[in-house]
Amino acid sequence: MAALLAGLGVWLAQPDANGDGKHTVPSAKGLPKNAASGQVPTGRCAPSAKLVPACGAWWGAYVPYAADGSLKDAVHGFESKIGRKLDLLYTYHDMSGKELDGQLLTPDEQELGKDRLLMLAWESTVWREPHHANYTEDQLGWKDVAAGKYDASIIDKGAERIKAYGKRVFFSFDQEVDARIKEGAGTPAEYVAAYRHIHDRFKQLGVTNVVWVWTVSGYLGQGNDKTIKSLYPGDDYVDWLGMDQYNYFACHNTTDWKNFDRSQRPTYDWLKSEISSSKPIMFAEFATVPDPADPTRQRDWYAQIPSTVRTLPDAKALVMWNRSVPGKACDLTVNSGEGLAGYKQAGKDGYFNQPVPPR
Numbered sequence: 001m002a003a004l005l006a007g008l009g010v011w012l013a014q015p016d017a018n019g020d021g022k023h024t025v026p027s028a029k030g031l032p033k034n035a036a037s038g039q040v041p042t043g044r045c046a047p048s049a050k051l052v053p054a055c056g057a058w059w060g061a062y063v064p065y066a067a068d069g070s071l072k073d074a075v076h077g078f079e080s081k082i083g084r085k086l087d088l089l090y091t092y093h094d095m096s097g098k099e100l101d102g103q104l105l106t107p108d109e110q111e112l113g114k115d116r117l118l119m120l121a122w123e124s125t126v127w128r129e130p131h132h133a134n135y136t137e138d139q140l141g142w143k144d145v146a147a148g149k150y151d152a153s154i155i156d157k158g159a160e161r162i163k164a165y166g167k168r169v170f171f172s173f174d175q176e177v178d179a180r181i182k183e184g185a186g187t188p189a190e191y192v193a194a195y196r197h198i199h200d201r202f203k204q205l206g207v208t209n210v211v212w213v214w215t216v217s218g219y220l221g222q223g224n225d226k227t228i229k230s231l232y233p234g235d236d237y238v239d240w241l242g243m244d245q246y247n248y249f250a251c252h253n254t255t256d257w258k259n260f261d262r263s264q265r266p267t268y269d270w271l272k273s274e275i276s277s278s279k280p281i282m283f284a285e286f287a288t289v290p291d292p293a294d295p296t297r298q299r300d301w302y303a304q305i306p307s308t309v310r311t312l313p314d315a316k317a318l319v320m321w322n323r324s325v326p327g328k329a330c331d332l333t334v335n336s337g338e339g340l341a342g343y344k345q346a347g348k349d350g351y352f353n354q355p356v357p358p359r
Contacts, residue, residue: 050239052280061090078322078335089116090121090284093121097154123174124173139183143186162207167359175215176217177214178224192231214232215242216242217244217245220266235279241281245263246263246286249329260288268314268315281315282315289332296338298339298342299342302334302339306346306349306351
């Protein structure tokens with residue numbers, strides 16, 4: 001029992017609210033009363049306190065809400081198609097504070113998080129349409145975030161909800177940050193200040209169950225390499241590096257088909273050499289469009305993931321983006337056909353069979 005409680009302390013960092021040695025999470029509206037209900041993984045393949053799997057990589061996805069507004073229904077439906085449970089569920093929120101999109105840890109997220117890891121991406125924007133439907137938004141501005149303008153109304157409330165949830169979560173602030181400068185969010189220096197402010201604010205509030213992920217699009221060239229480097233908050237503030245790389249093919253009016261290796265390895269290598277050689281890397285978004293002239297290409301793209309990722313030893317989480325993006329020929333989903341067949345095959349590989357911490 002003592003060993004079990006010690007393990008729970010490392011994983012969940014829960015307070016002894018009652019002073020009687022029973023580790024419980026403070027009750028809060030809409031949050032679980034006890035976030036420690038399962039045994040912590042042990043053994044050779046147990047993940048680290050920073051959620052780094054020891055024997056392979058997490059298999060995850062971003063899944064859009066179902067037509068009925070349920071995230072649970074959408075995730076369960078997706079998992080039924082791919083023939084397995086996701087290790088990691090990636091969700092996105094704005095900073096509106098609204099229950100629909102602006103409140104971290106919705107009831108569905110809490111329920112799904114019982115036997116999956118959660119990756120919470122928090123954008124310093126207010127979405128104009130539910131679930132960011134057409135990617136229209138208003139920027140709050142990194143300068144104001146860094147100055148604490150939104151601490152009382154937004155930041156602190158989100159921090160307290162994560163703290164009360166208890167289970168360790170991945171957390172990303174303004175993912176694909178290198179693409180946000182042109183959208184008016186601010187300067188690289190202002191982003192670094194905003195990121196560090198949120199990190200430090202969480203620490204001040206006693207939030208110890210967050211694993212910090214710094215996520216960039218990772219598209220190199222045309223001066224973006226220098227920009228990405230200037231956006232890095234520093235090793236003391238980052239636990240994982242995240243990158244979002246795709247094979248867009250005809251979606252961007254090109255004829256260059258990049259297989260999984262060509263689409264991922266260049267940015268992976270660059271992050272290792274130019275940002276940090278010691279941090280684990282999350283493929284925080286990845287996918288491919290189909291090739292209408294050769295549907296098997298899409299199947300093979302996914303089927304080749306297990307063999308390729310074994311040659312990228314610090315790629316410790318792979319999160320598929322199961323959603324179309326604006327534009328012609330931009331269907332990135334694997335809901336049917338050859339894409340589903342290849343993704344389903346890849347997900348059955350033993351490399352993606354890791355012990356997931358329960359709640």
